[in-house]
Amino acid sequence: MAHELAHFLLHRDRIGAGLDDDRAYRSTEVGAYYNTEISSREEAEANRLAATILMPAALVRRECEYSASVDALAKRFQVSRQAMDIRLSTLGIQLPTESAA
Template identity: 40%
Template sequence: MSIIPSEILAVIGPRLRSSPVDVNAIASDLGLGIYESNLGNGISGVLVREPAYGSPSGFVIFVNRDEPYVRQRFTAAHEIGHFVLHRERIGQRVEDNYLLRAQGLSNTLESQANRFAADILMPYELIQTLVDQGINGIDALANSLQVSQIALAIRLGHPT
């Protein structure tokens, strides 16, 4: 069962059918912009209420440009999760460290954002489609989905 609310799934659902899932397009569909930035050591991502960037929602996401591409994708998806699931608790800014933990947000809220990220980057139906196409094994699936092998292994319930 997905943590993605049905009204959001109605908007982004078609994007979850092809690999790799286009996280930038999903952000755009939801009125968010994603930008790479030098966030400093230990900061993976930031969700900021900043109307000056001109995004329809008034929020933008910054990901740490110094982190690997697959990490940036997961961080962006995690921040989209905060936007969708926890917007009323955000205030002006949520800053997630390299463990994807934000000061002021509970472990439960962080776990929900991680689950949301997994649901959009690694939907079970898309994984099954890839397997049906002959893409097997953690390495090949992670490469096709453009996620880390560890994230995919966790998603599939494999010990890491």
């Protein structure tokens, strides 16, 4: 939902009748609302804003002091491990996954 909210906030002038995103949150031709106005650039922008909404940098940094792994941090923020992994990478933070911990 944060990704779709980000589209509304950032790209409302391009949404038109709506959007159809696949599981990877990429605009897709499947569905009633395929939108050629939304490119991979806009999808990446929506992903970045969604990450900022769900995983604010200051909170992630603070929680890293108490979480020993990416998996624990993802659970704490109620996001996927992949989403947390990407967020940590953009913040320049490295933590092990539980399997590596």
